[in-house]
Structure formats: C-alpha cells, structure tokens
Amino acid sequence: MQASNTTPIRVLTVDDSASMRALLLGALTSRGFAVEQCEDGQEALEWLASNEVDVIITDINMPRLDGFGLIEKLRTSALHAERPILVLTTESSDEKKQRARNAGATGWIVKPFDADKLTAALRRVIH
DSSP states (O other): OOOTTOOOOEEEEEOSOHHHHHHHHHHHHTTTOEEEEESSHHHHHHHHTSOOOSEEEEOSSOSSSOHHHHHHHHHTSTTTTTOOEEEEESOOOHHHHHHHHHHTOSEEEESSOOHHHHHHHHHHHHO
C-alpha cells in the first residue's frame, strides 16, 4: 500500500538473531520498506554515524550494547533525539517496558511479531 511517487520508509533493524533479522527483512521489504540491519547496538551506533534512517527497530538482549543502551545513546544525540525507536523483544515485563520508555523508546512490540501490526506501528510512528 505504498503511495506512488514516495520514497520508501527507511528502517534499521537491530537484532543479534540472524533468523529474526531475516524474518524482519522479508516482512518489511515485501511491504515496501527499505531495510538496513545491524547485529547489536554497537554496530548500529557505528552504522548510524554515517547513515540515515526514518525509524529504528531494536531488540533488548544483545551482546556488546543492548537495546536499552542503544536507545539511551541515541537519545543523547541531537540527530537521533526525535527519531522513532520501536523495541521488538521477547521481553514483556512492565519493568522492562518502563525502562525502555524511560530510555526514550517510542513503542514496544512483543515477539513473535505480526507483520501487519508491525507495519501499522511503523507507519503510525513515522507520520
């Protein structure tokens, strides 16, 4: 349902699971999104230092730099202070959700994700 004459929404997915990255890539590219991928928060920070996206989807539990750390670091940067960041994780505790909100997360989606609901959430935070 991509509008004509528009550039695709650029999404960065950050997840240490290769299978989850593959699921996200397939689900999002088939719905018209331009997808870039990183394996953890540290790689995402390095990639974002010289690249642009419209929205970030991050896991919480990752090596080197977890999702909380990634969100906190991005929110200290003027470039990323307002960028939508969705958390996509198996975690569902209220404490973790609150911690993500406090760090600056825009939204929270529990795995396994529904591709249509994820697409709707992405479009909601972009517009």
